[in-house]
Amino acid sequence: MDRIVAEKFFKKTKNLPPNENIQNEFQCALDAPVNCKGKLYCGKQAVYFYSKINYKTVLGKSTKLRLKYRDIRSI
Numbered sequence: 562m563d564r565i566v567a568e569k570f571f572k573k574t575k576n577l578p579p580n581e582n583i584q585n586e587f588q589c590a591l592d593a594p595v596n597c598k599g600k601l602y603c604g605k606q607a608v609y610f611y612s613k614i615n616y617k618t619v620l621g622k623s624t625k626l627r628l629k630y631r632d633i634r635s636i
Contacts, residue, residue, distance in 0.1 A: 577609075578606065580606075581604045581605065583603065583604050583609075584603050586600050586602050586603070588600055589601045589610075591610060591626075593616040597612040597614040599614070599624065606629065607627050607628055608628045608633070610625070610628075611625055612624040
């Protein structure tokens with residue numbers, strides 16, 4: 562399952578680091594000026610968020626975020 566999840570994420574974002582291995586995915590929403598329903602991907606190096614909705618304007622490009630574990634202070 563890990564390879565299938567990683568391949569789906571890579572196709573959507575086209576910027577997955579070559580040595581990253583996605584462990585799991587979860588449906589979630591980004592709490593921003595415009596709430597974005599999307600998916601959270603947990604890798605070995607970072608957490609990735611992808612949504613088809615642009616969190617600033619709703620229109621236009623999708624939302625792609627990468628949060629390295631060392632940068633996360635609390636959950």
